[in-house]
Amino acid sequence: MKRxxxxxxxxxxxxxxxxxxxxxxxxxxxxxxxIGIPVRKKLIIGDIAQDIKDALDLAFSQADVVTLTGGLGxxxxxxxxxxxxxxFDVGLKLYPxxxxxxxxxxxxxxxxxxxxxxxxxxxxxxxxxxxNPFGTAQGMxxxxxGKHLFVMAGVPRxxxxxxxxxxxxxxxxxxxxxxxxxxxxxxxxxxxxxxxxTKPVFNDYSDLKIAYLPKQGMVTIRVSFPSISPDxxxxxxxxxxxxxxxxxxxxxxxxxxxxxxVLIGELLQKNNATVATAESxxxxxxxxxxxxxxxxxxxxQTGYVTYANxxxxxxxxxQEQTLIEHGxxxxxxxxxxxxxxxxxxxxxxxxxxxxxxxxxxxxxxxPVGTVFIGVAHKExxxxxxxxxxxxxxxxxxxxxxxxxxxxxxLIGETTQ
Amino acid sequence: MKRxxxxxxxxxxxxxxxxxxxxxxxxxxxxxxxIGIPVRKKLIIGDIAQDIKDALDLAFSQADVVTLTGGLGxxxxxxxxxxxxxxFDVGLKLYPxxxxxxxxxxxxxxxxxxxxxxxxxxxxxxxxxxxNPFGTAQGMxxxxxGKHLFVMAGVPRxxxxxxxxxxxxxxxxxxxxxxxxxxxxxxxxxxxxxxxxTKPVFNDYSDLKIAYLPKQGMVTIRVSFPSISPDxxxxxxxxxxxxxxxxxxxxxxxxxxxxxxVLIGELLQKNNATVATAESxxxxxxxxxxxxxxxxxxxxQTGYVTYANxxxxxxxxxQEQTLIEHGxxxxxxxxxxxxxxxxxxxxxxxxxxxxxxxxxxxxxxxPVGTVFIGVAHKExxxxxxxxxxxxxxxxxxxxxxxxxxxxxxLIGETTQ
Numbered sequence: 001m002k003r004x005x006x007x008x009x010x011x012x013x014x015x016x017x018x019x020x021x022x023x024x025x026x027x028x029x030x031x032x033x034x035i036g037i038p039v040r041k042k043l044i045i046g047d048i049a050q051d052i053k054d055a056l057d058l059a060f061s062q063a064d065v066v067t068l069t070g071g072l073g074x075x076x077x078x079x080x081x082x083x084x085x086x087x088f089d090v091g092l093k094l095y096p097x098x099x100x101x102x103x104x105x106x107x108x109x110x111x112x113x114x115x116x117x118x119x120x121x122x123x124x125x126x127x128x129x130x131x132n133p134f135g136t137a138q139g140m141x142x143x144x145x146g147k148h149l150f151v152m153a154g155v156p157r158x159x160x161x162x163x164x165x166x167x168x169x170x171x172x173x174x175x176x177x178x179x180x181x182x183x184x185x186x187x188x189x190x191x192x193x194x195x196x197x198t199k200p201v202f203n204d205y206s207d208l209k210i211a212y213l214p215k216q217g218m219v220t221i222r223v224s225f226p227s228i229s230p231d232x233x234x235x236x237x238x239x240x241x242x243x244x245x246x247x248x249x250x251x252x253x254x255x256x257x258x259x260x261x262v263l264i265g266e267l268l269q270k271n272n273a274t275v276a277t278a279e280s281x282x283x284x285x286x287x288x289x290x291x292x293x294x295x296x297x298x299x300x301q302t303g304y305v306t307y308a309n310x311x312x313x314x315x316x317x318x319q320e321q322t323l324i325e326h327g328x329x330x331x332x333x334x335x336x337x338x339x340x341x342x343x344x345x346x347x348x349x350x351x352x353x354x355x356x357x358x359x360x361x362x363x364x365x366x367p368v369g370t371v372f373i374g375v376a377h378k379e380x381x382x383x384x385x386x387x388x389x390x391x392x393x394x395x396x397x398x399x400x401x402x403x404x405x406x407x408x409x410l411i412g413e414t415t416q
Numbered sequence: 417m418k419r420x421x422x423x424x425x426x427x428x429x430x431x432x433x434x435x436x437x438x439x440x441x442x443x444x445x446x447x448x449x450x451i452g453i454p455v456r457k458k459l460i461i462g463d464i465a466q467d468i469k470d471a472l473d474l475a476f477s478q479a480d481v482v483t484l485t486g487g488l489g490x491x492x493x494x495x496x497x498x499x500x501x502x503x504f505d506v507g508l509k510l511y512p513x514x515x516x517x518x519x520x521x522x523x524x525x526x527x528x529x530x531x532x533x534x535x536x537x538x539x540x541x542x543x544x545x546x547x548n549p550f551g552t553a554q555g556m557x558x559x560x561x562g563k564h565l566f567v568m569a570g571v572p573r574x575x576x577x578x579x580x581x582x583x584x585x586x587x588x589x590x591x592x593x594x595x596x597x598x599x600x601x602x603x604x605x606x607x608x609x610x611x612x613x614t615k616p617v618f619n620d621y622s623d624l625k626i627a628y629l630p631k632q633g634m635v636t637i638r639v640s641f642p643s644i645s646p647d648x649x650x651x652x653x654x655x656x657x658x659x660x661x662x663x664x665x666x667x668x669x670x671x672x673x674x675x676x677x678v679l680i681g682e683l684l685q686k687n688n689a690t691v692a693t694a695e696s697x698x699x700x701x702x703x704x705x706x707x708x709x710x711x712x713x714x715x716x717q718t719g720y721v722t723y724a725n726x727x728x729x730x731x732x733x734x735q736e737q738t739l740i741e742h743g744x745x746x747x748x749x750x751x752x753x754x755x756x757x758x759x760x761x762x763x764x765x766x767x768x769x770x771x772x773x774x775x776x777x778x779x780x781x782x783p784v785g786t787v788f789i790g791v792a793h794k795e796x797x798x799x800x801x802x803x804x805x806x807x808x809x810x811x812x813x814x815x816x817x818x819x820x821x822x823x824x825x826l827i828g829e830t831t832q
Contacts, residue, residue, distance in 0.1 A: 042432065042458075042460035042461075283706065296699075311718040
């Protein structure tokens with residue numbers, strides 16, 4: 001079976017100016033590589049007709065799969081569709097049902113439907129449409145001289161859903177050399193340490209491809225191997241996951257879609273339990289992550305964002321003496337935040353966080369990145385001191401996810 | 417004066433696989449754009465001799481300035497220098513003083529000097545060296561047919577120091593023009609409507625380049641033009657910003673770094689005022705956005721995440737009768753949430769949000785995406801009903817940013 005190769009093309013002046021990192025291409029490359037289609041070149045060009053045509057010439061001459069993102073909006077700088085019509089010498093075709101949907105959407109939001117939006121319902125005659133549920137610009141698939149061109153909007157969410165929902169399934173069938181993939185999620189172990197810890201297990205298998213993908217202080221291990229059969233694949237995935245998780249079960253917490261907010265939700269629902277949050281330095285981020293999950297109102301009712309000492313006292317009954325003696329960023333304060341949260345919210349579990357997010361506010365004893373995180377259930381509290389880094393946003397994210405992991409472990413301990 | 421153009425080439429398999437974002441190219445683009453040399457194309461290729469030569473052919477045919485990063489290390493897959501020798505038909509030249517420094521460095525660190533490292537002292541005969549104080553691979557400048565090729569290691573620190581220390585000073589002397597850029601931020605106007613609204617103003621200027629960049633339901637307009645002088649540039653930027661903002665001052669809110677959480681913070685600090693938040697469907701996201709800003713503890717002390725009706729009653733004094741008669745997602749409930757927030761937090765301003773984030777929970781009267789957002793100051797309340805779309809996370813984001821924009825307007829009204 002012939003091995004397919006890809007070239008990706010990104011259109012957009014903002015990518016050339018360096019103000020925007022081209023994360024789209026990275027996403028597409030990862031997706032294609034997972035199904036065994038390596039990307040040979042990436043081309044990034046501006047909204048210039050001749051440059052788009054030159055890029056298509058080059059891509060069709062060297063690759064079997066070509067992706068093209070950007071330039072599909074309704075404004076003057078979005079020329080991709082007209083260039084495609086010229087390139088393939090075809091006209092535009094109007095999709096009346098898309099036009100109706102567009103008009104309806106504008107009216108519902110109280111805007112006038114302007115004629116420049118009509119173009120969002122027109123596509124080159126030789127294109128099949130790829131549904132984009134998140135935006136008005138549909139994706140396109142054009143087959144040309146035995147090659148496959150996929151065209152998408154440059155908005156990441158829209159590009160991602162068209163890629164994973166339409167393009168990858170199509171290409172997976174085309175290549176057959178399908179690849180089985182499992183993502184294994186970890187938190188609190190540096191990438192290099194995770195690599196050393198997991199290497200002996202992975203060395204037991206031939207034909208595994210391993211990638212360590214760090215994000216927000218957490219690392220996902222992506223394991224892929226040539227597919228055998230659905231049953232065999234599943235068996236191998238389960239075996240690998242179990243062996244890797246058992247190396248560090250406190251830190252290696254889930255696979256594939258089992259991200260921490262999802263796992264918390266499942267655990268709480270299974271046990272008919274609820275959680276409430278008390279946040280200082282994370283400023284509401286933990287509550288926001290929990291409520292990113294549909295159905296979270298079943299187990300989350302109350303969150304306290306107690307940024308000021310006065311609010312910690314008034315909302316959570318933290319003692320003034322505790323704040324004076326130990327400071328807001330201390331085990332003692334977090335302990336009282338936990339008790340107050342359980343008492344005042346009536347929830348079964350509590351999460352409380354207090355720390356120095358930075359960049360200011362650090363001291364020798366408690367430098368920027370010092371965070372106390374606690375979880376509680378009835379009389380039982382677990383409180384840990386973490387030392388993160390110097391970046392405010394990253395400190396918030398690491399604190400929030402670490403608290404969810406501690407909550408996961410506590411629910412496990414208390415519901416055996 | 418001739419306008420120079422650039423093409424950047426990055427070499428490295430890790431860039432093609434999507435595992436590493438190509439931040440080098442973004443850095444180089446920004447540096448070049450600041451001195452008025454736009455990047456016309458970016459090429460990302462693997463460690464393949466023919467692909468490197470093809471990329472050089474293309475770059476020399478379309479640009480005056482060409483940068484090439486990657487493939488300069490001592491290992492087998494680093495082929496850049498040998499390809500350059502073939503391409504320009506020259507030999508390698510040994511730099512004895514570099515070789516001595518290299519040997520000295522190895523000995524000092526306790527390593528044996530292996531012959532594979534000798535290549536780090538050899539460079540193509542037609543290259544001038546660009547000093548790299550952070551690594552062993554020196555940068556190179558090769559002038560060819562009146563064009564300028566710059567070759568650098570792919571390690572970001574090393575690439576950056578060679579770019580800012582050597583390449584930019586050289587090119588700044590070579591060119592004298594540069595480009596001025598202003599970003600103008602908007603919320604609540606679809607890209608197409610914004611395009612129609614702003615077109616007449618932009619048409620009054622020649623030589624403007626306009627791009628509409630949508631993100632999270634908001635659109636940033638990026639305007640660039642050839643630099644005249646620092647003073648003239650600033651004057652023109654101010655004029656354009658004022659004219660564009662005045663088209664829809666409620667929706668077009670800031671420029672460059674003035675994003676909504678930043679603007680809110682500046683306004684509150686200027687007026688010695690504080691804000692508290694009461695969030696239902698956004699689940700803490702508004703508080704989290706406010707506290708993303710360093711120094712936010714000056715003006716944000718308290719946030720209520722009242723996901724359940726019971727919590728709306730106990731924390732914010734919302735009346736049971738109101739919830740029964742009008743529902744949690746209603747103007748009446750949000751109004752009482754605002755009053756309760758001001759009263760119980762003691763803050764000067766309040767934000768309250770209640771809506772149907774989805775994907776479940778919608779009704780005919782209040783479909784998914786229906787959100788009531790309110791802001792208040794003393795006796796004065798502004799409450800609006802929004803109709804967003806079907807995506808839960810996007811609904812949270814649009815609601816949160818819309819509430820910050822309403823807060824911005826209210827502070828403006830109440831502190832004249």
